[in-house]
Amino acid sequence: MDVELRGITKRFGSVVANDNVNLTIRAGEVLGLLGENGAGKSTMMNMLSGLYSPDEGQILVDGKPVEFDGPGDGIEAGIGMVHQHFMLVPVFTVAENVVLGVEPTGKMGYLDMKRARRQVEEINEKYGLHVPPDELIEELSVGIQQRVEILKVLFRSADVLILDEPTAVLTPQEVHEFFGIVNTLKEAGKAIVFITHKLHEILEISDRVSVLRQGRITGEGYPKDLTEADLAEMMVGRPVSFTTAKNTATPGRTMLELEGVSMLDETDDRVLDNVSITVRSGEVVGVAGVQGNGQTELVEAITGLERIASGKITFDGENISHASVRERHKMGMAHIPEDRHKSGMVDSFTIAENMVLNNYYAPEYSKGWAIDWQKVAETAARYCVDFDVRTPSVFLPGGSLSGGNQQKMVVARELERETKLVVASQPTRGVDVGSIEYIHERLIGSRDEGDGVLIVSSELDEVLGLSDRIYVMYDGRIVAEFDNTDGKADRNTVGLAMAGSFGEDAA
Amino acid sequence: MSEHKDLKSVNEKMRSLMARTTHGRDDFEDLVIVPLFAVVVALVFGALIMLATAVDIPTIGRSFVALAVGSVGSLSAWSETLTAAVPLVLAGLGLGLGFRAGLFNIGAEGQLLMGGLAAVIAGFSLDFLPMVIHLPLTLLIGAAVGAGYAAIAGILKATTGAHEVISTIMLNLISFELLNWLLRQPWIQREGRSDPISKSVPDSARLPQLLDWISPNFRLHAGVFVMLLAVAFIWWLLFRSKVGFAFRTSGENPSAANYAGMKASLVIVLAMATAGALAGLAGAAQITGVLGRASPGFSAGIGFDAIAVALLGRSHPVGILFAGILFGGLEAGGRQMQVDAGVSIDLIGIIQALIIVFIAAPLLVRAIFPWGFRRSSKKEDAA
Ligand SMILES: Nc1ncnc2c1ncn2[C@@H]1O[C@H](COP(=O)(O)OP(=O)(O)OP(=O)(O)O)[C@@H](O)[C@H]1O
Ligand SMILES: [Mg+2]
Numbered sequence: 059m060d061v062e063l064r065g066i067t068k069r070f071g072s073v074v075a076n077d078n079v080n081l082t083i084r085a086g087e088v089l090g091l092l093g094e095n096g097a098g099k100s101t102m103m104n105m106l107s108g109l110y111s112p113d114e115g116q117i118l119v120d121g122k123p124v125e126f127d128g129p130g131d132g133i134e135a136g137i138g139m140v141h142q143h144f145m146l147v148p149v150f151t152v153a154e155n156v157v158l159g160v161e162p163t164g165k166m167g168y169l170d171m172k173r174a175r176r177q178v179e180e181i182n183e184k185y186g187l188h189v190p191p192d193e194l195i196e197e198l199s200v201g202i203q204q205r206v207e208i209l210k211v212l213f214r215s216a217d218v219l220i221l222d223e224p225t226a227v228l229t230p231q232e233v234h235e236f237f238g239i240v241n242t243l244k245e246a247g248k249a250i251v252f253i254t255h256k257l258h259e260i261l262e263i264s265d266r267v268s269v270l271r272q273g274r275i276t277g278e279g280y281p282k283d284l285t286e287a288d289l290a291e292m293m294v295g296r297p298v299s300f301t302t303a304k305n306t307a308t309p310g311r312t313m314l315e316l317e318g319v320s321m322l323d324e325t326d327d328r329v330l331d332n333v334s335i336t337v338r339s340g341e342v343v344g345v346a347g348v349q350g351n352g353q354t355e356l357v358e359a360i361t362g363l364e365r366i367a368s369g370k371i372t373f374d375g376e377n378i379s380h381a382s383v384r385e386r387h388k389m390g391m392a393h394i395p396e397d398r399h400k401s402g403m404v405d406s407f408t409i410a411e412n413m414v415l416n417n418y419y420a421p422e423y424s425k426g427w428a429i430d431w432q433k434v435a436e437t438a439a440r441y442c443v444d445f446d447v448r449t450p451s452v453f454l455p456g457g458s459l460s461g462g463n464q465q466k467m468v469v470a471r472e473l474e475r476e477t478k479l480v481v482a483s484q485p486t487r488g489v490d491v492g493s494i495e496y497i498h499e500r501l502i503g504s505r506d507e508g509d510g511v512l513i514v515s516s517e518l519d520e521v522l523g524l525s526d527r528i529y530v531m532y533d534g535r536i537v538a539e540f541d542n543t544d545g546k547a548d549r550n551t552v553g554l555a556m557a558g559s560f561g562e563d564a565a
Numbered sequence: 566m567s568e569h570k571d572l573k574s575v576n577e578k579m580r581s582l583m584a585r586t587t588h589g590r591d592d593f594e595d596l597v598i599v600p601l602f603a604v605v606v607a608l609v610f611g612a613l614i615m616l617a618t619a620v621d622i623p624t625i626g627r628s629f630v631a632l633a634v635g636s637v638g639s640l641s642a643w644s645e646t647l648t649a650a651v652p653l654v655l656a657g658l659g660l661g662l663g664f665r666a667g668l669f670n671i672g673a674e675g676q677l678l679m680g681g682l683a684a685v686i687a688g689f690s691l692d693f694l695p696m697v698i699h700l701p702l703t704l705l706i707g708a709a710v711g712a713g714y715a716a717i718a719g720i721l722k723a724t725t726g727a728h729e730v731i732s733t734i735m736l737n738l739i740s741f742e743l744l745n746w747l748l749r750q751p752w753i754q755r756e757g758r759s760d761p762i763s764k765s766v767p768d769s770a771r772l773p774q775l776l777d778w779i780s781p782n783f784r785l786h787a788g789v790f791v792m793l794l795a796v797a798f799i800w801w802l803l804f805r806s807k808v809g810f811a812f813r814t815s816g817e818n819p820s821a822a823n824y825a826g827m828k829a830s831l832v833i834v835l836a837m838a839t840a841g842a843l844a845g846l847a848g849a850a851q852i853t854g855v856l857g858r859a860s861p862g863f864s865a866g867i868g869f870d871a872i873a874v875a876l877l878g879r880s881h882p883v884g885i886l887f888a889g890i891l892f893g894g895l896e897a898g899g900r901q902m903q904v905d906a907g908v909s910i911d912l913i914g915i916i917q918a919l920i921i922v923f924i925a926a927p928l929l930v931r932a933i934f935p936w937g938f939r940r941s942s943k944k945e946d947a948a
Contacts, residue, residue, distance in 0.1 A: 363823065363824065382826065382828070383823070383824070383825075383826035384826030384827075384828075387826050393824070395824055400820055400821075401818075401820040401821050401823070401824040402821065402824065403818075403821060404814055404817045404818045404821050405817075405818075406817055407813075407814075407817065411810070415814065415821065415824075415825045416824065416825035416826055418807060418810050418825075419807050424807070427806050427807060427808070428801070428805045428806050428807070429805060429806065429807055429810060431805070435583050436579070436583065438582075439578075439579040439580075439582035439583045440579060442582055443575050443578050443579055443582070449582070450581070450582075451581075451582055451583070451584060451585075452582050452583060453585060
């Protein structure tokens with residue numbers, strides 16, 4: 059099935075999200091979609107799925123114009139979308155989730171789960187998805203959940219699959235498997251639109267690439283003729299540097315120290331096992347590891363979101379083992395949370411409100427018991443300018459920002475404040491190359507001003523590029539430590555330690 | 566990146582970012598059009614129900630005229646409407662604040678009873694005080710007792726996780742029985758009476774009547790000013806104060822509130838107590854402004870109607886003010902309707918319930934009045 063967008067324009071108030079866009083999606087082809095944060099990629103794809111309707115222009119399916127009038131219409135026409143935020147019921151099984159809303163029914167209208175299961179198995183088989191049909195969603199990893207989303211649209215017999223930043227939440231291994239599935243789908247004649255901010259992924263998997271800038275298509279090409287640098291320049295309009303320039307660190311006093319910290323989960327499993335690390339002022343310390351090996355819990359322990367079972371945490375000389383989130387924040391700890399959407403922001407609050415979400419009580423924003431919103435708005439506007447958060451006004455809801463701009467809003471809030479320690483979890487998730495460059499500069503800037511910086515990222519390149527020292531976590535423990543002054547840590551050795559092979563300690 | 570931007574363009578950019586955006590059409594639809602149409606649809610359905618129960622058309626016509634006249638048709642009608650609105654708005658403000666903080670408090674009725682009862686006791690036992698102290702103190706005691714009563718549910722939730730819907734329902738039941746029992750205690754019960762009725766509140770603790778110089782039948786009392794002050798105060802609390810910011814964050818996204826260092830247990834207890842204070846104040850205002858004494862069931866379901874008022878007002882203080890006046894009008898008009906057209910006042914209850922149904926189902930309202938809404942909004946809503 060081929061789909062064509064012709065002269066599509068979509069506005070949100072004064073924002074022109076898509077401006078006279080022409081785009082063709084062909085069967086048996088992977089179309090890579092690139093563009094800065096807020097360029098209009100998600101908006102364009104939401105129109106294909108029927109979620110939004112275009113203000114101007116036409117959508118043609120196999121040459122015939124179609125009108126989408128609601129969220130269900132896209133899938134009815136054979137266009138399925140996998141959103142970045144999954145829409146699955148955690149307490150349902152895979153099969154139940156897949157058939158939800160289009161349940162196969164028996165003679166008397168009862169739910170025929172047997173048939174549903176069989177159909178799920180067939181699709182599983184056909185595209186090599188390897189999803190266990192009877193497992194509960196909440197038991198599955200993010201990577202498998204994503205495949206359930208893909209299964210869902212395939213079950214509804216989609217011929218066009220739109221994948222909005224599917225790899226942002228995957229581990230490198232999962233990305234590899236995911237690409238295998240994309241190739242199978244392509245060979246089966248499906249048309250695929252793949253949105254990502256990772257340029258090497260575009261080069262690796264897509265047959266054709268279109269670049270969007272400020273709502274307009276500004277470039278098209280074939281990855282085989284292009285390099286990452288070309289793509290970046292097409293996107294941003296200037297050359298982008300992929301390596302962060304930084305001087306050698308000059309570490310000072312110990313800013314953060316964990317001594318034998320352990321944490322238990324609800325079932326009394328040890329999710330942090332006797333972890334000891336230090337972060338000194340003026341250095342960037344990276345925590346590498348395959349997702350799910352205790353990094354999330356480590357950050358929760360440091361920031362006070364979860365109680366520790368034993369051990370001691372010291373922050374700038376003070377014992378904070380049992381200090382509250384607020385106390386740690388007041389002492390100068392910044393925290394860029396792993397999942398901005400879940401905990402870093404409130405969708406319905408204005409950008410201004412979100413910019414002081416955890417700092418609203420500070421004296422500079424206070425008028426007695428009240429918040430000085432004028433002052434907050436000024437601050438928010440300044441942060442937006444500094445971090446290039448693209449919005450017409452700081453009084454719009456945070457949820458109206460594009461995904462990457464939401465991330466920049468959260469990062470701006472945490473990095474602009476006077477701090478002593480920055481705990482950054484996946485700081486550049488969903489952010490475009492130009493903004494990654496800037497966020498990295500700012501993180502190094504914090505280091506050079508004497509902050510301790512702790513970076514937790516599933517992007518090994520990000521950890522290697524920024525850190526002066528690297529810890530590797532595996533199964534809730536620190537299993538290796540590497541000196542990375544002037545980038546001397548060996549990528550392969552770090553990678554091996556992440557995989558659980560840590561015979562010799564490289565530190 | 567930022568250091569290359571020259572200062573002038575940065576300033577310009579900041580200024581444009583800080584320009585106030587006009588309220589989106591979606592907000593307007595949500596806050597004004599949906600409730601308005603809900604009311605209209607409910608009235609139409611009310612007429613249909615009358616038809617179905619074999620009321621003839623002229624009578625239906627007469628009842629709607631009576632409804633209009635009895636609620637807004639004269640000064641006395643306005644007096645009745647506003648008198649009924651005072652406790653509804655006060656209690657509704659508390660409930661709306663709770664909703665904003667993510668708490669579904671069903672206990673306004675009980676908190677209102679306890680507040681009213683406390684006001685009665687403070688009224689007759691502190692009768693040696695001059696009015697300037699006695700009246701405010703009585704209202705304050707009513708609010709404090711309401712706050713304390715609601716805080717029980719808050720503390721239960723914060724410490725044990727007991728759901729506030731269940732615990733406030735239980736607290737309502739306890740308050741009904743407690744009232745019945747207390748009204749028979751000699752130190753409360755009026756001398757020489759065997760039925761459960763309290764002593765009267767002396768004039769020094771009564772909210773002054775505002776229109777009694779026109780006619781003694783005009784019951785409007787100074788509680789309307791208390792109501793307006795409360796609207797302004799809750800607006801400030803929710804949208805301007807630090808505490809209100811924590812309330813709203815906790816209601817919208819508890820895990821973000823946690824991340825932001827807001828203490829969930831503290832927010833729960835504080836929000837419950839504030840809601841209870843307002844319900845208690847509603848009870849105290851009803852006692853000191855209208856009733857003058859307590860009898861079994863003097864709360865008359867105001868605490869439950871206030872839930873509807875808070876929902877109709879979309880948990881916004883100004884919305885609640887208008888919703889409360891509307892419900893007050895329905896009540897005043899409903900009485901007139903019963904007198905003039907002989908239609909049962911229960912019909913008003915049905916209309917009120919229908920309003921809530923339609924408010925709770927905005928998509929239904931949008932489907933009935935497609936021309937009232939922008940075409941695309943349906944989709945964005947569903948998204
Ligand atoms: N519901 C909405 N209301 C108002 N503005 C919106 C809405 N959705 C998107 N926008 C605006 O439209 C523009 C395009 O947003 P879109 O989400 O399509 O960007 P994107 O290319 O997907 O960016 P990202 O890479 O950050 O995800 C942005 O400026 C955004 O602020
Ligand atoms: Mg997007």
